[in-house]
Amino acid sequence: MKKPAKEKNKSVIGKLPVDFMYNLPVIEFTANRQVTVEGSTGVLQYEKEVIRINTNSMVIAFNGRNLTLKCISPTAIVIDGFITSTEFIT
Amino acid sequence: MILRIIRWLRGYLLFTVTGRFPERFINLLNKNGVRYWNLVPTEKGYTGQMAVRDYLNIRKMAKNCSVLLKCKEKTGLPFFIKKYKPRKGLLIGAVCAILIMSILNQFIWVIDIKGTEKIGEESIREALKSVGLQIGTYKGSLNVRSVVREATVLLPAVGWMSINALNNIAYVEVREKSKQPKLSDDTSPCNIKASQDGVITKTLVSRGTCVVKKGTAVAKNQLLVSAVVEGKTEEIDLNYVHSLAKIYADVNEEKRFSVKLNSTCLIPNENYTEKSNLNFLGLSIPVKTDFSQAGVGLSVFKTYRLNPNNVILPLGTTNQRQYYYNESSRKINIKTAKNILKKKIATYECFKYKNNNVKSRKIIYSKTPEKLSAKVIYVINKNIALPQKIQVDNEQIDETGVDENNND
Numbered sequence A: 001m002k003k004p005a006k007e008k009n010k011s012v013i014g015k016l017p018v019d020f021m022y023n024l025p026v027i028e029f030t031a032n033r034q035v036t037v038e039g040s041t042g043v044l045q046y047e048k049e050v051i052r053i054n055t056n057s058m059v060i061a062f063n064g065r066n067l068t069l070k071c072i073s074p075t076a077i078v079i080d081g082f083i084t085s086t087e088f089i090t
Numbered sequence B: 001m002i003l004r005i006i007r008w009l010r011g012y013l014l015f016t017v018t019g020r021f022p023e024r025f026i027n028l029l030n031k032n033g034v035r036y037w038n039l040v041p042t043e044k045g046y047t048g049q050m051a052v053r054d055y056l057n058i059r060k061m062a063k064n065c066s067v068l069l070k071c072k073e074k075t076g077l078p079f080f081i082k083k084y085k086p087r088k089g090l091l092i093g094a095v096c097a098i099l100i101m102s103i104l105n106q107f108i109w110v111i112d113i114k115g116t117e118k119i120g121e122e123s124i125r126e127a128l129k130s131v132g133l134q135i136g137t138y139k140g141s142l143n144v145r146s147v148v149r150e151a152t153v154l155l156p157a158v159g160w161m162s163i164n165a166l167n168n169i170a171y172v173e174v175r176e177k178s179k180q181p182k183l184s185d186d187t188s189p190c191n192i193k194a195s196q197d198g199v200i201t202k203t204l205v206s207r208g209t210c211v212v213k214k215g216t217a218v219a220k221n222q223l224l225v226s227a228v229v230e231g232k233t234e235e236i237d238l239n240y241v242h243s244l245a246k247i248y249a250d251v252n253e254e255k256r257f258s259v260k261l262n263s264t265c266l267i268p269n270e271n272y273t274e275k276s277n278l279n280f281l282g283l284s285i286p287v288k289t290d291f292s293q294a295g296v297g298l299s300v301f302k303t304y305r306l307n308p309n310n311v312i313l314p315l316g317t318t319n320q321r322q323y324y325y326n327e328s329s330r331k332i333n334i335k336t337a338k339n340i341l342k343k344k345i346a347t348y349e350c351f352k353y354k355n356n357n358v359k360s361r362k363i364i365y366s367k368t369p370e371k372l373s374a375k376v377i378y379v380i381n382k383n384i385a386l387p388q389k390i391q392v393d394n395e396q397i398d399e400t401g402v403d404e405n406n407n408d
Helices: A005-015 A018-022 B002-010 B022-031 B052-057 B059-064 B077-083 B088-104 B121-130 B144-154 B334-352
Strands: A026-030 A034-038 A040-046 A050-055 A059-072 A076-089 B012-019 B036-041 B045-051 B067-075 B110-114 B158-166 B169-176 B190-194 B198-207 B223-226 B228-230 B238-240 B244-260 B262-280 B283-288 B297-305 B315-331 B358-367 B371-383 B385-393 B396-399
Touching: A034 A059, A040 A059, A040 A076, A040 B022, A059 B036, B002 B012, B002 B077, B012 B022, B012 B052, B022 B045, B022 B059, B022 B067, B045 B052, B045 B067, B052 B059, B059 B067, B110 B121, B121 B144, B121 B169, B144 B158, B190 B244, B198 B223, B223 B244, B244 B334, B244 B385, B262 B297, B334 B358, B334 B371
Parallel strands: B110 B169
Antiparallel strands: A026 A034, A034 A076, A040 A050, A050 A059, A059 A076, B012 B045, B012 B067, B036 B045, B158 B169, B190 B223, B190 B385, B198 B244, B228 B238, B244 B371, B262 B283, B262 B315, B297 B315, B358 B371, B385 B396
C-alpha cells in the first residue's frame, strides 16, 4: 500500500536540522573561554561583564569577566573571555 | 604578522565611540561591511581600530546613531610620510643610505682565511690578490672556481682550497699538503760507511757484516758495515744484503764565533714622523703626511678597522710611525765580549745539539785589535752510519760515489 504524498513530505522535513528549519542561532562553546554565535543580527549590549546578542528568534546574553568581541561579521560573532553564565531571552 | 604589516602600510587609526547607543553604531558598521578590530568597551563607549579609508565613510552613520566619533591616534605609513613630508633631507638621506648599502653590498669587505698552519696568511692574501680576490673586489666579477684554481697553482704548499663569498665576507678555507714520506729501499744492496772521522763507541747492526769494533778509530768514508754476507756452508756462497745499522762514534767538531770589539750601531732617537691613511674598500687615501724628518728609520704600522657589534666594515685607518736612528760607535771590553760569545755558543748548542750528546767542549779564545774570537772544539757522540748503494752486476761489485782508493 502506497503512503500518501503529504506524509512523505513530513518525513523529509523531520530529518532536516532544527536550526535550518526554524532559523535558529547556532552556538558553539570552547569550554567557557570562547563562544561562536552564528545567525546573529546585531549586538545589543557590549560591556566587559555582559554581552547581549540579538538573533532572529531570541536574545542571548553571555555573562562573565573580560568579555571581548573578537570577531564580528554580519551573521556571526566570536566572543572571548571567561564566561560564567548564558541566558536565553525569548 | 602579515596582516599587521598590511594594516600599517595602508594606515589605521584608533577611534572612540561615545553616546547613547554605541551598540547600534556597531551593528550599522557590520551591516555596511566596515572592518574594525580590537573593539574594547570603555566606561562611556568603545574604542577600536579601523582603516583610514573606512573612517572617512562612517561619519554619516555616527550622526544617524547620535554617537560621538573621535579619532585618538593615527598610525601607519601614510601618516609617517605626511609627518616627514616637509623634511626632504630626511628622504634624500634615506634614499642615499639605501643606495649606498645596496652598492656596498656588491663588494668584498673581508677575507677570512682559515686552516693555515705553516703557510702565512699574508702569502695566501698576496696570491689571492694576484688572481683577483682582494678587499674591494666586485662580487659580480668574482669567478670563485678560477680564483681557487689559479691560487692553488700559485701556492704549491696548498693541497685544497675553497672560497665561499657570503654577504660581504669571502671565507677562504685552506688545507695544506702533507709531505710525502721517504720510501726506504730495503731491497737494493748497500754498504754502511763512516760519515765523519771518529772513534767507535757502540755498534748496533741489524743487517750486514760489521767490520769495525768498539774502540776502533775510523776515517771518513771508511767501511763500517759490509753488504756482503757469507753463507753457512763451506762452499763459496756470498749474498748481498741491504745493510742496516747504527754506528755511534765520538767525533770532533769545530766551530768559530767572534764578537767585534769596536762596532757602530743604530740607537733610536726621540724623533719620529707619522703618516695616516684612510682605508676604504681596498683604497688607501692619505690623510696625514709628514716629511719633516729624513734618514734611516724603522716603520711601525698599526691598522684599525671599524668593527661595531662584531660587524666588520670596509672602513679603517692605517697609521705609520717611522722612528729614526743615530749611528754611534760602541766599544766592548773583553769581559762583555766573552759573555756575548758564551751566549752565542749556548744558543748554537741549543739548536745544533738538541739530544744533549755533547761529551765535552773546549773553548780557545784569541784576540785581535778588532775582534775577540772563540774556537770551540766539541766531542760529540753521534751516529756516523752513512748508507751507500752498491751495484751488483755479473758477480762484480761497483760502488757508486766512492773513491777507488778506499779499501772497502
